[in-house]
Amino acid sequence: MKRWKKIRVPLLILLAAALASGAGNEKATILRESALYSAPGTNSQKTGQVERGRDLTILGRKDADGQPWFNVSMASDPSAQITKEVSGWIPGAAVATASTANGDEVVFGQAVASEHQAEERGGRKNAAMDAMRLYARVPELFTNSPLAAEGAWRSADIRWQLAKADFLRSGTQMDEKYLQQVVAKYPQTKQAQLAAYELLEGKLCPEWRGLPDCPEKESAIYEQYAKENPKSPKATEALYNAAWRQAALTDIYRIDNDNSKSDAARKKAAALAQQIVNQYSQDDWKPRAQALLYKLEKKIPVYGSATE
């Protein structure tokens, strides 16, 4: 018994040290951009920069300048042109971990603030990327948070929008992986429905060139989405998109002198628009559908030259 008492204290110290070193596996992120230092303390050499929302692993902790410092390893991030894992020290004040009180809301809140910055004229440079990373950290660090699905969706959405802008500039193919992950990880949720809707964009033609094939295919895609996701926040928009494409087909077939197909498309467009008017009385889609119905009735063209 005495022997156990003698070794108990050193054992507890060892256990505490082991637990502390276990913190080396703790994941974290940063809420404000910070310099990466070679050692704890602002007097030490700066070795790099850590952007908001970066995926960090805590390797150790120390106090310096009267505040805690973290030794972190930063995962490679091709989007930030960081191809290899780097490590260094950062001040702890801006670091958020899974154990930060209300950490999910705090990280999500900074993501929202960054998104606001990205939308502002003259807002912070790369704020959209910051928001994208911060939102992604929410489900990673706080798996069970009520904000996890929304964080994953918003991150995937920002990534998609940035990739789309890139595609329009340089033709770089858009990666569907992140949106598909939202659909797979959070099935039957609003976020999965939004991601599924966004994925339809990948199936749209870049140009119609006045031919009916594309609007026919796209109308069917949107109609199918509305049928399969009637509760989706995008269900009405999908129906409207299907109706509008049928209205465009009315004009395309009329120009081709294919009157029977033009008439069939008009009927289909009217039926879809009427479905919006009957089923979805809220928001802007009902008056838009009414305006489309009016144009179909008065034979006002929606595709090509719509003016006289």
Added chain:
Amino acid sequence: MKFNMPTLTRALLALWLILVMAMTSAFGQEKEQGTIISDVDMYVSPDTTAQKLARATRGRDVILVMDRTTLSGKLWAHVLVVVDVNLEQETTRQISGWIPNTYLVTTATRNGDQIIYGEAVDSENQAQQRGGRKGSAQDAMRLYYRVYEYFPGSPLAGEALWRAADIRWQLEKQDVMRRPSSREMDPSVREGMEEQTMKELIKKFPHTKWADLASFDLIDNKLCGSWQGETKCPEKESDLYEKYAREHPQSPKAAEALYDAAWRQAVLVDMYKAANERDKSEKARKKSTELAQQIVTQYAEGDWKPLAMELMHALEQGLPTYNAETKKPVS
């Protein structure tokens, strides 16, 4: 007393006829007014080969439909339209001419309010799209206004007037912010946005969501162009936003106003700290936390709660919101 039945029947018939005639005359005198839902050319006579008078854009005010006629199976309308003469000076004039009837939506059109409103939404969407139709924001603004003007009893009237007023406000704000005076600290130095439509909205739809939104936009005219490192601006602005939140607790902008107030107090924490005014800095920190906590407690839905939580976390950890050296907020 006995009634002579045939005499009574004649009297009732005569009364009924007088009533019908009076009603017909009253309706006959009601002017048919409306707007145009697509850009159209106006002609001297109902014929596309006739001389063109002007091009009428979407949402133009058709103050009178004077006549209609069908030529070669096509229905034409003779209309009196208000068009711009000088965009800079905002002068207008009335032109009468013939347009194809299909593009005309009037007070007599079934679901006219919804059709014009739907066109306004389409135009607004265009305005938000990269490479969208030129002038589509102005189209949307005019179309929304026509819904309110010609369909005042429509359930869409309040929302339409709000959207028209807001688009006008945002367009003017862009203009105002481009001028050098926009960088002056004192807001009275710069020419503000025209408040007339917003005030009209507040008067016509008091105690509604739209009046609350209009009141929030009106705060823009009272904000400093730049703070120039002085505390009086964020102090005053924080008060303005806090007052708004107190007076409009049900407003869709109440949580945002509280956050704007809390964020300015967080800025003051750093401003006073830099000026070595510790007491004032501490007071601002408490005030900021209190306002942020109010958002968390009262407005749990939406993005303002996590934003408030992040602000409280930053205050607790001593993360700066304002850089005293650059005299700019930390974005």
